[in-house]
Amino acid sequence: MNSEKLTIRQMTLWFILYQLGSAFLVLPSNLASIAKQDAWISLLLVLAVQMLMIMVYAGIVKHLYGVPFEQYIQTLFGKLFGKLFLLLFTLMFPFLIMSLSLRDLGEYITTVIMPETPMEAIFVMMLGAVIYVVYCGVTTIGRAAEVLFFLVMALLVLGYLSLIPTAKVSNLLPVLEFGWKPIVHASLTTIAFPYIESVLFLYFTTQPDKWRNIVMKSSLFSGVLFMYVTLVVIAVLSQGVVSTLTFSSYFVVRTISFSDFFERFEVAVSVVWFIAIFFRLSLLMYVSVRGLAAVFQLENYRTLLIPLGLIAYVIAGVLWPNTAVLLTSYRIWPYYTMIFGIICPILIWTAGQIKRSAAS
Amino acid sequence: MNAFKRIGAVITAILIIIMFLSGCWNRRELNAISVVLAMGIDWVDNQYEITVQVSDPSQMSINRSTGQRSPAIIFSERAPTIFEAIRKITTKASRRMYLSHMRIVIIDEVVAERGIRNPLDFLFRDHEVRPDFYMAIAKGCSAKDILAFVTPMEVLPAMDLYKSLKVSEHAWAPTSAVNVVDMMQKLTKDGIDPVLTGITLIGNRKKGMKMDNVKQPASYAEYKYTGIGVLLDDRIVGWLNESKSKGYSYITNNVHNTVSHISCPNSKENFVIEVYKSKAKITPSIKNGNPFIKVELRSEANIGEYHCQADLADEQIFNQLQEAARQEQKKTLEDSIAYVQQKFGADIFGFGEYFHEKYPRQWQAWKMVWPEVFKNELKVEVIVKSELHNQYHSQAAKMKRGAARVVNMMILLLFLIGAYLQYRALLKRRAIRDIVISSCFLVVGVSLVLLKQFEVTLPSPMTGIETMFKPFETFVSKLLS
Amino acid sequence: MASSEFSPLLHANIERMKLIMGFSSDFIVRELVISNNRKTAIFYLDGMVDKNELQSGVITALLDRTPLDSVNLNVLREHVLDAGEVTPIRTVDAALEQIFSGSLLIMLDGEPEGLVVAMPGWEDRSITESKTQSVVRGPQDSFTETLRTNTTLVRRRVKDKRIRLITLKVGKMTKTDVAVMYMDGLANDKLVRQLIRRLQTSKQDRVLEGEYLEEILHEKKQWTIFPTIYNTDRPDTIAAGIMEGKVALFIDGTPFVIMTPAIFIDFIQSAEDYYQQPLYSTLIRLLRYAALAICLLVPSAYIALTTFHQDMLPTQLLLSLAAQREGVPLPAFIEALLMEGTFEILREAGIRMPRTIGQAVSIVGTIVIGQAAVEASIVSAAMVIIVAITAISSFVIPAYSMSIPIRIIRFLFMALSASFGIYGLMIGIIILVVHLSHLQSFGIPYLSPAAPFQANNQNDAIFRMPFWRSTQGQTKQDNSS
Known part of the structure; x- marks a missing residue:
């Protein structure tokens, strides 16, 4: 399993795409509905928290000594408890997020692009691509990320740089009108979605000494990008408008129109989102099958791809009956993920530390 | 011998050539026929007046000279029967009338009052006529007027009429696109009476028939489908207005998608619902010897526009809205049924047929007097169990269950094929453990898909998470606001 | 065959050889009597050996120059035969193999051995200009069949x-x-x-x-x-x-x-890139990548935009496309399939046709069919433009073997975007990229040096850096992998 290699560059690009794939479209609206025009400040807070968390994760990476994460858990907690922990963790965290992301994609396409297409068909197209790529292995995913990252960046630059002329700084004022509380509150969502999910990157520790740098770089990159997008979206549309829209990052590109020709390329944003969510899903799928393969001691994780894909397909369909429920879920989701993203890693780290001192 | 052979060959060749030459009895070059797109049937001077609208092909070609000639031509002729009238048209036109592409037939109100069975009979028998055209009744004007009228959107008026009826039936319930097969069926059954959509011209009719009609953005005259005409047997007896027509569409399961406004529970404003799925279930029963019908309507709707003051996210408010919507639907249905019962006694809803199916014996007794029974004895109870969804975007057709189910099955098949291929390869490598574990997961997946196929409501993992973590959320929200 | 060894008797060998060759008419056995009355025979395939050489170097030499005293194969080889490559041979199979590749076999009576003289002399095509990859500047020769x-x-x-x-x-x-x-x-x-x-x-x-x-x-x-x-x-x-x-x-x-x-970029590069100045070559390469994208994506993008995402077309463009489609009977996907299919037929016809007619076909095909199809409003003019652009772009790819998969995938993409619009197309592109990333050519990743990214090999991938900047002209690349 570990013979499959990823270069540092591939890993960084993959992680960036992973982080973009989650919240990119809904982020400005989510933030603006709580933190109003100061939404962008809460991203600073998010990044600060993320840096702290990376320290904890890097601590765990140090304990790993190059052993794969799923093996390490089993030596740390013992075979039985380790497996139990890994099974619950995999099913309740990466696998659930995968179904959730799949549903997000379906939600987006059926609301914005093709309302008449059944979501099932959308799921299966994407799942097909994801299963294929994970089947091909991480090396392939890394290479594909290298190729498609350029496309993503080009389209993002095209879409969001051309918004600058229409941005109004007055929309961002006054700064800190409502104090710090809403900013902190708003940042909770983004910490959970996608940053706390960095715990999953622990599965990619083939280069333990570079790991911290890779994750930091990708988090900073996506964080700055998020901040820029949020700033621009609010500056162009004003916070009142942004908080009523669901997919404001998409909507804002619709407002671009230069000389009646340079316009209507919101499709570019859709393309960015498709690519990003594809890489997000493939990471989640990879981590899920690897975790489960370790639990059941399979020789090859690829066997699990098709069954898990099928289950994810059904679960994505039943996650919530309609969009209204989705919004409340978004509000509660962070508290759930904190168990896996903050409490679990701290637990693992402490256990590792104790074991280490006991050994020495 | 050789000579015989040669003669034989020549004769065969000649025969083959003759066969090819004569093999075109039914051949008609496209430029030798006139394609009839619409037909109008009027009753004038005690004979039928048949009007056909044909396209002028020279005006349809890509390099047409605009404005010179009308793209559609109408011919009309009078005769005691329709067949004669159609044949007589050839005395006026250079090409044969070709009826296969007829899109719509407009019937005059007078003809409808005299009964539509006779005119239909011809259309049903003629081999050229395909039973896929729509029918409508000209209300307040003659069928000829409607066909002679120049429509603004499509170049060919007949196409305009056809498409408009088709689209409006789909997106706006109170019209009914009736094709000739439906019509014949309803005419031959005792327990159901047919309906026909009405069409009328509004505006300046004279000017509407000139090309000038479409030479400015607001046309002088336009057509409009209005309401549903109720037929008792094959004669028209009256018209339903818009809301009653909608009631009819609900009961006969003809609502694909429609929009209605409902007043807010606590304020003067309105909100609009978009019904995207509707199913009426009709159960007949006999109570104290009298027929009794239970109509149970289940529909699903979105909120399309919202002008009420109250907060939609509040569940209580939302339930009030849903209740208001249900009441509104119930009223529509009840009004519609009561009106038809009392005013016309024509069973356009087909309640009689339900009794026919369930109580064949009793039906024999009622059969001959059904209009009377329908009018005086039938009691109807309407139950509405509609659901409202809080969504701003149309979720309309995505809920098309049929499509989703087919997709579901195809997906299952695809995944199973994939799994089979993989297991075959694994078997060669003797990875038994892999196969067993993976097939366990596969069984879970397959059973989930099957449950989905049979529309079992599966519990969402999110519900559990929500109930567990709600307190945290409320606590933090309070802390930080 | 029981024994492959030659027998000492010449006539037995001759009989045996003739039998093996089935008395083929191009298998020539020339019997000679040289000095000392020694019988000798020359075996060869007519047309495979150089007749002039045979005459002067072998037959004349044998007859005129054979010394009188001792006649054996060694003497013949060392003193008599006037040819470059002469080797003794002991088995029939080996001898036959040589004969098939244009040698002649000399046998002496009484010796169980033969001499093989390589004297290939068949007709070949002379070196001509490259037919498949021509250049403006650069060497004009190409390989032949030899x-x-x-x-x-x-x-x-x-x-x-x-x-x-x-x-x-x-x-x-x-x-x-x-x-x-x-x-x-x-x-x-x-x-x-x-x-x-x-x-x-x-x-x-x-x-x-x-x-x-x-x-x-x-x-x-x-x-x-x-x-x-x-x-x-x-x-x-x-x-x-x-x-x-x-x-x-x-x-x-x-x-x-x-x-x-x-790897991938090898098929996008042309030999001429190195014979022109670097800036120009770089631009041309970019142009080629663009042509590749056009060939792959334009028909499917057109389908997706016109049938799914009309909102993404500029209004003016949308109106003019709509006007062209007015009266076109086919859905855009079928229209595109038809035209692309027609083009593939024309291309195939152009290749298979005798060269003199080929020219006429392509001109007739492109101009007449396209023009007529638009005038008959079977296809829209925009579609003809799309197909033409796609076709021309596919010729820009320098390696024919790369344009084949592109042409095939184009149809898959068209089907994807006809059913799922931009989303389907995007999934197609993702799968294509994944597939290419997964491919290897004998251990070298197909998409290198883009993925995995090799910073020091970028000089000659998309850009063509000047020789003094790149590794191409001076030092050699290391090829360890």
């Missing part, structure tokens, strides 16, 4: 002692000469060994063209329609490849030499 000529063309260009040439016979029936050429120390030894092993163990019974080998050379089966082996008839391209450490396979009987490993 193996030796081809290897010489490369040898002459690269006068380096490290060039190795290994010749094998492949194919049970054809016994085709296959020469493996590489640069010792630059080429990957493992790869060379692997290739030779695959060639030696191949069970192929015929090798008529490089494709027969391409399909058996891979160690691991990869399902792909993309070429992982390069083929060309340009000696300069092969010479350049060998200097980059690639391995070339020359196959006797075809002017196309295959070369491996071959």
Whole structure:
């Protein structure tokens, strides 16, 4: 399993795409509905928290000594408890997020692009691509990320740089009108979605000494990008408008129109989102099958791809009956993920530390 | 011998050539026929007046000279029967009338009052006529007027009429696109009476028939489908207005998608619902010897526009809205049924047929007097169990269950094929453990898909998470606001 | 055959040889009596040996110059025969093999041995201009059907002692000469060994063209329609490849030499890129990538935009497209399929037609069919433009073997975007990129140096850096992998 290699560059690009794939479209609206025009400040807070968390994760990476994460858990907690922990963790965290992301994609396409297409068909197209790529292995995913990252960046630059002329700084004022509380509150969502999910990157520790740098770089990159997008979206549309829209990052590109020709390329944003969510899903799928393969001691994780894909397909369909429920879920989701993203890693780290001192 | 052979060959060749030459009895070059797109049937001077609208092909070609000639031509002729009238048209036109592409037939109100069975009979028998055209009744004007009228959107008026009826039936319930097969069926059954959509011209009719009609953005005259005409047997007896027509569409399961406004529970404003799925279930029963019908309507709707003051996210408010919507639907249905019962006694809803199916014996007794029974004895109870969804975007057709189910099955098949291929390869490598574990997961997946196929409501993992973590959320929200 | 050894009796040998060859009319046995009344016979295949040489170097020599005293094969070989390559041979099979490749066999009565004189002299095509990859500036010669000529063309260009040439016979029936050429120390030894092993163990019974080998050379089966082996008839391209450490396979009987490993960018580059100035070549390369994208995406994007995402077209464009589609009876997808299909037929016809007619067909095809189809409003003018652009773009890709998969995938993309719009198209692109990332050509990732990214190899991927900046002109790239 570990013979499959990823270069540092591939890993960084993959992680960036992973982080973009989650919240990119809904982020400005989510933030603006709580933190109003100061939404962008809460991203600073998010990044600060993320840096702290990376320290904890890097601590765990140090304990790993190059052993794969799923093996390490089993030596740390013992075979039985380790497996139990890994099974619950995999099913309740990466696998659930995968179904959730799949549903997000379906939600987006059926609301914005093709309302008449059944979501099932959308799921299966994407799942097909994801299963294929994970089947091909991480090396392939890394290479594909290298190729498609350029496309993503080009389209993002095209879409969001051309918004600058229409941005109004007055929309961002006054700064800190409502104090710090809403900013902190708003940042909770983004910490959970996608940053706390960095715990999953622990599965990619083939280069333990570079790991911290890779994750930091990708988090900073996506964080700055998020901040820029949020700033621009609010500056162009004003916070009142942004908080009523669901997919404001998409909507804002619709407002671009230069000389009646340079316009209507919101499709570019859709393309960015498709690519990003594809890489997000493939990471989640990879981590899920690897975790489960370790639990059941399979020789090859690829066997699990098709069954898990099928289950994810059904679960994505039943996650919530309609969009209204989705919004409340978004509000509660962070508290759930904190168990896996903050409490679990701290637990693992402490256990590792104790074991280490006991050994020495 | 050789000579015989040669003669034989020549004769065969000649025969083959003759066969090819004569093999075109039914051949008609496209430029030798006139394609009839619409037909109008009027009753004038005690004979039928048949009007056909044909396209002028020279005006349809890509390099047409605009404005010179009308793209559609109408011919009309009078005769005691329709067949004669159609044949007589050839005395006026250079090409044969070709009826296969007829899109719509407009019937005059007078003809409808005299009964539509006779005119239909011809259309049903003629081999050229395909039973896929729509029918409508000209209300307040003659069928000829409607066909002679120049429509603004499509170049060919007949196409305009056809498409408009088709689209409006789909997106706006109170019209009914009736094709000739439906019509014949309803005419031959005792327990159901047919309906026909009405069409009328509004505006300046004279000017509407000139090309000038479409030479400015607001046309002088336009057509409009209005309401549903109720037929008792094959004669028209009256018209339903818009809301009653909608009631009819609900009961006969003809609502694909429609929009209605409902007043807010606590304020003067309105909100609009978009019904995207509707199913009426009709159960007949006999109570104290009298027929009794239970109509149970289940529909699903979105909120399309919202002008009420109250907060939609509040569940209580939302339930009030849903209740208001249900009441509104119930009223529509009840009004519609009561009106038809009392005013016309024509069973356009087909309640009689339900009794026919369930109580064949009793039906024999009622059969001959059904209009009377329908009018005086039938009691109807309407139950509405509609659901409202809080969504701003149309979720309309995505809920098309049929499509989703087919997709579901195809997906299952695809995944199973994939799994089979993989297991075959694994078997060669003797990875038994892999196969067993993976097939366990596969069984879970397959059973989930099957449950989905049979529309079992599966519990969402999110519900559990929500109930567990709600307190945290409320606590933090309070802390930080 | 019981024994493959020759018998000492000449007439027995002659009978046996004739029998083996089935008395074929082109198998010539010329019997001579030379000095000492020794009988001798010359065996050869008519047309395979040089007649003039045969006359002057063998027959005249044998008759005139044979010494009187001792006549044996050694004497003949050393003193009599006037030819370059003379070897003694002991078995019938070996002798036949030589005869098939244009040698003649001389046998003396009383000796169970023969002499094989290599004297190939069949008709070949002379070296002409490259038919498939022509350049404006650069060498104009191309390979021919003769193996030796081809290897010489490369040898002459690269006068380096490290060039190795290994010749094998492949194919049970054809016994085709296959020469493996590489640069010792630059080429990957493992790869060379692997290739030779695959060639030696191949069970192929015929090798008529490089494709027969391409399909058996891979160690691991990869399902792909993309070429992982390069083929060309340009000696300069092969010479350049060998200097980059690639391995070339020359196959006797075809002017196309295959070369491996071959990655994606190899198929996008043309030999002329290095014969023009760097800026121009870079621009042309970018143009080629654009053409590739056009060929792959434009028809499907057109379908997606016109049938799913009309909102993404500028209004003016939308209106003019709508006006063109007015009256077109086919859905856009079918329309595109029809036109692209027609174009593929025309292309195939253009290739297969006798050359003199070919020109006429393509002109008739493109102009007349396109024009007429638009005028008859069977297809819209925009679609004809799309198809024409796609077609022309597909010719821009320098390697024909790369334009084939692009053309096939184009149709898949069209189907995807006809059913899912931009989303389907995007999924298609993602799967394509994943597939290409997964592919390897003999251990080299197909998409390198873009993925995995190699910063020091970027000089010659998309851009063509000047020789003084790149590794191309001066030092050699290292090819370890």
